[in-house]
Amino acid sequence: MRVLVIGATGVIGSAVAEAFDGAGHEVVRASRKGENRVDITDCASIRALFEKLGTVDAVVSCAGAAIFKPVGELTDGDVEEATRLKVSANIDVVRLGVDRVSDGGQFILTTGIFSTRPIAGVPLIAMVNGALESFVRAAALDLPRDIRINAVCPLFINETAEQMGMKGDCSAAENAKVYLELATGSESGSIVTPGL
Numbered sequence: 001m002r003v004l005v006i007g008a009t010g011v012i013g014s015a016v017a018e019a020f021d022g023a024g025h026e027v028v029r030a031s032r033k034g035e036n037r038v039d040i041t042d043c044a045s046i047r048a049l050f051e052k053l054g055t056v057d058a059v060v061s062c063a064g065a066a067i068f069k070p071v072g073e074l075t076d077g078d079v080e081e082a083t084r085l086k087v088s089a090n091i092d093v094v095r096l097g098v099d100r101v102s103d104g105g106q107f108i109l110t111t112g113i114f115s116t117r118p119i120a121g122v123p124l125i126a127m128v129n130g131a132l133e134s135f136v137r138a139a140a141l142d143l144p145r146d147i148r149i150n151a152v153c154p155l156f157i158n159e160t161a162e163q164m165g166m167k168g169d170c171s172a173a174e175n176a177k178v179y180l181e182l183a184t185g186s187e188s189g190s191i192v193t194p195g196l
């Protein structure tokens with residue numbers, strides 16, 4: 001399988017790229033830096049990446065920034081900005097990538113556990129991840145040529161938690177295994193949380 005991993009320099013994305021590599025797939029790593037540059041908040045940049053790469057069998061997105069603020073601190077434009085950074089960006093990857101994915105190919109997006117199990121201070125993170133999960137369930141019914149779409153909804157990743165002096169719930173490597181399982185399976189429209 002030829003697999004494009006967007007966000008491949010990140011905590012989650014680097015482990016995902018390694019997992020696909022380790023299973024013998026051809027991995028194309030992309031992010032805003034490096035050889036295959038893309039900014040998924042910019043449609044022209046997404047188009048340019050797909051134009052450069054040609055056909056891929058799977059597009060895995062582990063990219064998308066978040067706004068971490070309690071309701072009382074939200075300012076004008078925060079909702080739109082949070083949506084732009086994660087929801088619109090990832091939906092645009094799917095929308096602009098459909099014609100670049102092979103027959104029977106797939107998309108795997110990354111959401112996050114706050115969509116269904118929030119803590120205080122994450123209303124916009126909960127909102128964007130929930131929106132993306134709803135998109136995945138519905139898009140699975142629309143995509144042509146047997147193209148599948150699923151999402152991985154990670155718990156708090158150990159490596160991220162360590163950077164914050166906290167304790168996580170799942171290692172990046174354990175989390176990454178589930179992307180590979182989804183990619184080699186047959187389901188579509190699923191939201192899977194590794195470790196639950």
Ligand SMILES: NC(=O)c1ccc[n+]([C@@H]2O[C@H](COP(=O)([O-])OP(=O)(O)OC[C@H]3O[C@@H](n4cnc5c(N)ncnc54)[C@H](OP(=O)(O)O)[C@@H]3O)[C@@H](O)[C@H]2O)c1
Nearest residue numbers: 007009010011012031032033039040063064112156157160
């Ligand atoms: N880590 C966790 O505990 C955790 C838990 C649940 C959900 N999540 C979600 O999972 C996703 C990835 O998290 P992470 O912890 O791996 O983040 P991370 O370590 O900050 O990595 C983010 C990756 O995405 C790339 N990126 C960021 N914005 C981009 C853009 N506009 N266009 C293209 N690439 C972009 C970054 O590379 P460049 O800077 O080079 O572009 C990097 O490769 C996020 O949406 C996060 O909310 C994370």
